[in-house]
Amino acid sequence: DIVMTQSPDSLAVSLGERATINCKSSQSLLYSPNNKNYLSWYQQKTGQPPKLLLYWASTRESGVPDRFSGSGSGTDFTLTISSLQAEDVAVYYCQQYYSIPRTFGPGTKVDIK
């Protein structure tokens, strides 16, 4: 199985400030034939199912605000919230879909400072 790790476990950011979450995979998620990274980011608010934010490591899902962006390649990835809003309080998960079984990172909790 591909093991996903995330850092930090939690962070508190002031409204309007930048939040950065890191995700590492135990093996490369870059598929050379199409040069795509098989990584998604999800946001989960309390009492709700996860919501897809980004796929292919950096492609925003339809309707996702552009303050959410993704970067990275291979085994190291980053989710950035450029200007934190109150509605962004949630747990964020990365997930690899390079191989079976799909695996998720342990999550990063984002709060307002």
Place this chain on the structure above:
Amino acid sequence: QVPLQESGPGLVKPSQTLSLTCTVSGGSITRGSYYWSWIRQPAGKGLEWIGRIYTSGSTDYNPSLKSRVTISLDTSRNQFSLNLNSVTAADTAMYFCAREGAGGKGDYWGQGTLVTVSS
């Protein structure tokens, strides 16, 4: 929109079989190249992928659960189902069904259903 809705017993006794159904609205479950998945989440913990079924009926399972899991498709009812046998308290969790779309993105999720394993 592709609403998904989980249904099934909220309480299952140890050693018995957990059975859940996911009903898909907004289009035929066999239309398009999609996988239909089950994911679970114990209270306060992270997400665990259980398995998926393709529109053809082919399946993939998490090796950690493979000996106990069956996922099936009922195209006449536009549903897919999860059976997990020999359950223990460790199987207590919120169970989500989801669609895995193009390139593996989980673009639609149900609201989840809580299953407790207890005598």
